[in-house]
Amino acid sequence: MNKFLLYRYQDHVMEEFVMDEAFQQWVRHPDATSNQFWQQFLHTFPDKRGQVEEASEIVRSIHYSNQTLSKKQQAAILQKVYIGVDAAAVDTAAVDTAAVDTAAVDTAPLASRKTPFLFHKRYIAIAATISLLLISMVGFWLYFPAYETYETGYQENKTIQLADGSEVSLNANTKIKVSIDVDENKAREVWLEGEAYFHVKRMDGQTGEKLPELKNFIVHTDNFDIEVLGTVFNVSNRSKKSEVLLKSGKVKVASQQIEQTQILQPGDLLTLSEIDERFHLKKTETATKLAWRDNFFVFDNAPLSQVARAIEDYYGLEVKIADKRLADKIFTARISRQELPLLLKAIEASFGVKVLNDKGTINIQP
Amino acid sequence: MQPEANHWWDMYRKGDKSAFEQIYFGHVNILYDYGLRISRDGALVEDCIQDLFTDLWAKRAIMGKVQSVKSYLLVCIKRRLIRKLGEAQRNHAHAEKAYYEQPLSFDPDFSDRISEEKLTHLSQAFAKLSDKQKEVIYLRFYSQLTHEEIAEVMSVQVKAIYKLMARAIQVLRVQIGSPTFTLFLFAILATQVLFCCFDSKF
Numbered sequence: 001m002n003k004f005l006l007y008r009y010q011d012h013v014m015e016e017f018v019m020d021e022a023f024q025q026w027v028r029h030p031d032a033t034s035n036q037f038w039q040q041f042l043h044t045f046p047d048k049r050g051q052v053e054e055a056s057e058i059v060r061s062i063h064y065s066n067q068t069l070s071k072k073q074q075a076a077i078l079q080k081v082y083i084g085v086d087a088a089a090v091d092t093a094a095v096d097t098a099a100v101d102t103a104a105v106d107t108a109p110l111a112s113r114k115t116p117f118l119f120h121k122r123y124i125a126i127a128a129t130i131s132l133l134l135i136s137m138v139g140f141w142l143y144f145p146a147y148e149t150y151e152t153g154y155q156e157n158k159t160i161q162l163a164d165g166s167e168v169s170l171n172a173n174t175k176i177k178v179s180i181d182v183d184e185n186k187a188r189e190v191w192l193e194g195e196a197y198f199h200v201k202r203m204d205g206q207t208g209e210k211l212p213e214l215k216n217f218i219v220h221t222d223n224f225d226i227e228v229l230g231t232v233f234n235v236s237n238r239s240k241k242s243e244v245l246l247k248s249g250k251v252k253v254a255s256q257q258i259e260q261t262q263i264l265q266p267g268d269l270l271t272l273s274e275i276d277e278r279f280h281l282k283k284t285e286t287a288t289k290l291a292w293r294d295n296f297f298v299f300d301n302a303p304l305s306q307v308a309r310a311i312e313d314y315y316g317l318e319v320k321i322a323d324k325r326l327a328d329k330i331f332t333a334r335i336s337r338q339e340l341p342l343l344l345k346a347i348e349a350s351f352g353v354k355v356l357n358d359k360g361t362i363n364i365q366p
Numbered sequence: 367m368q369p370e371a372n373h374w375w376d377m378y379r380k381g382d383k384s385a386f387e388q389i390y391f392g393h394v395n396i397l398y399d400y401g402l403r404i405s406r407d408g409a410l411v412e413d414c415i416q417d418l419f420t421d422l423w424a425k426r427a428i429m430g431k432v433q434s435v436k437s438y439l440l441v442c443i444k445r446r447l448i449r450k451l452g453e454a455q456r457n458h459a460h461a462e463k464a465y466y467e468q469p470l471s472f473d474p475d476f477s478d479r480i481s482e483e484k485l486t487h488l489s490q491a492f493a494k495l496s497d498k499q500k501e502v503i504y505l506r507f508y509s510q511l512t513h514e515e516i517a518e519v520m521s522v523q524v525k526a527i528y529k530l531m532a533r534a535i536q537v538l539r540v541q542i543g544s545p546t547f548t549l550f551l552f553a554i555l556a557t558q559v560l561f562c563c564f565d566s567k568f
Contacts, residue, residue: 015535019506019513058538061488062474064508067402068395069412077416078390084420262408265471278408 006041012048017055027059065252070259151175152194154316155337157295164188164201166217171195171236171292172314187216195236195313197293200228200249219244223272224255224279233264234290238313241273245289253279295337304329304364307347311362315340322365326353371435378422379429386426389435390419396436396509397443403471403504404447410454414446437515440505444519472500474507491538499534502527 009017017023026034042049069077152158152170159169162178166188170176174194190198200217217228219235221242226235231249236242244253246264253270254261262279264270269284291298297314299307305327308319314337321327329351335343344355347364356363371392377385394415401411418439422429432438473492492500498520505511505519513531517524 014539015532018535019531021510024507054539058535059507062503062507064399064474064504066395066508067399069398073412074391074394077394077412078387078419080416081390081419081423084416085424260408281406281408 005037006044009041010045010048012051014051014055017052018058023055024059027056065261065263067261067263072259146180147177148180149175149177155314157293162188164217166201167199169197169293171197173316187218189218189220191220192235192237194238195234195292197232197234197290198228199232223257223274223276224253227252227254239309241271243269243271245269245284245286247286247290255279291334292337296334297337297343298334299331301330301332303327304331304347304351307331308362308364311340311343318361320361320363322363326351326364326366372432375432375435379426379431381426386423389439393436393439397439400440400509401443401447404444405451406471410450411443411447414443414450418442418446433518434512434515436509437511437518440509440511440519441521472497472504474504488538494537495534499530499537502530503534506531 009020012020022034023038026038038052042052150158150160150168150170152172152174154173156172157170159167161167163180168176168190171194174192174196176193176196177191179189198219219226219228221235221237221244222240223237223242224244226233226244228249228251231251232247233249233251234245234247236244244251244264246266246268248266251264252261253264255272257274258272258277258279260279262270262281264281267283267286269282269289271280285300288298288300297307297310299310304321308321308327311317311319331347331350333343333346335346344357344362347353348355354363354365356365371389374385374388374392378389397415397418398411401414402408405411495503501520502516505516506513511519513524513527517527520527
């Protein structure tokens with residue numbers, strides 16, 4: 001190892017270690033070479049051990065979740081760049097030979113220029129072996145289920161506790177599938193259909209003791225996955241629309257569908273539906289969104305169509321609104337969810353309409 | 367990365383399109399993440415990136431040399447974003463827009479491998495840092511900029527960066543005790559000693 005380099009660090013103090021690129025590299029991604037180097041350094045300058053340890057701890061604790069654009073989005077922006085340049089060139093009628101050249105060149109993204117995969121006999125043999133293995137694994141997996149399922153019916157709320165101490169409150173008509181711990185190091189995963197409120201805790205289910213290490217907790221919805229970093233939040237995943245509201249802590253939402261990630265802060269409401277091309281993010285009043293936990297409907301300037309949706313989701317009834325203009329009317333109320341007749345009366349009184357309850361179908365007519 | 371980027375920059379100035387694309391693909395995600403920490407409006411950040419590169423490509427013939435491509439691009443994106451945010455604020459003052467104009471958010475997401483107790487300590491320590499200090503740490507640890515580059519992005523003297531950084535680390539230092547980590551480090555070193563003994567036999 002380079003003796004000269006060793007001596008370069010002999011007068012370093014803790015702050016300088018933290019700021020040193022090679023030092024950061026070692027702490028974050030140690031390998032045989034860097035381990036050997038720093039071990040030798042500590043051997044040569046044993047009095048530096050305290051500062052090195054302190055600096056390591058600081059470097060190790062600073063971490064940023066990156067928010068990235070997908071390859072597709074990157075290519076799309078680049079296309080628009082070239083279109084923008086061409087348009088500007090036409091506008092000013094500038095005679096720029098290079099610009100004329102570019103217009104002729106294709107603007108396909110670099111990523112698409114790859115050699116095709118070889119369909120060689122040997123690959124087919126390997127593929128066959130792998131599929132056989134996969135099939136037997138799936139069989140094994142089905143035989144020993146790795147999930148627990150919890151469900152609520154219409155007009156039913158339930159709170160459950162998971163093995164790690166986390167609490168999940170299920171709204172009516174909701175189903176969650178939770179992975180059972182097979183491996184200590186694996187993330188706890190939850191698949192959600194409906195709506196639930198999560199309070200993620202880190203403790204041992206049996207002893208009730210706090211676990212020293214945080215473990216990943218992931219909630220899957222139709223449109224995105226939520227990676228949790230110790231937190232309280234509400235997730236709804238109904239009728240092809242997924243929504244997450246963060247009450248406290250921090251979560252990272254990732255969507256494979258639009259290949260985008262976003263970090264949420266408390267008060268953030270993020271939605272993504274099947275047809276969306278990007279996340280919709282806004283600050284929201286948490287009380288309205290979380291009223292279901294106290295078994296209340298809270299409508300704050302909500303269109304009647306949304307009220308209908310809420311009745312359908314909670315009671316399992318069908319709600320028909322006679323015409324579009326009526327569906328867009330704005331309704332504000334706070335009513336217990338056990339008082340359906342009262343809610344229907346309130347709708348009648350507010351808009352001067354007739355609400356008829358006919359064997360599981362509610363008709364709202366002018 | 368850096369000398370390579372400067373090479374691409376020179377090629378790009380001569381009108382080399384593939385060099386331009388190397389610069390674009392090599393920096394777009396760093397710019398996007400940085401932008402999102404200034405404005406959380408993803409579409410606005412994308413627009414700024416697009417405008418920036420449109421300008422760069424259109425003006426390739428008159429562009430000069432740069433010290434560092436990365437810090438040059440970061441400065442550009444920051445200026446554009448701040449300008450656009452200012453325009454938005456003047457034009458329409460409704461609530462949703464205002465939300466995107468929160469102060470710079472360069473808080474790290476602490477590694478999920480550390481204990482919850484330490485996490486609380488660290489969040490508290492970071493809360494004590496100024497926005498400038500947070501940005502310096504972000505640029506150093508996430509964007510991997512040198513001190514000279516950070517000084518350029520923040521338009522201050524390099525000396526000031528050293529000062530900001532050292533003071534930030536001192537704040538963090540008070541909050542962090544490390545008994546568990548000592549064990550961890552000891553374990554790593556012990557295994558390495560074993561490996562070395564093993565190696566020297568051959």
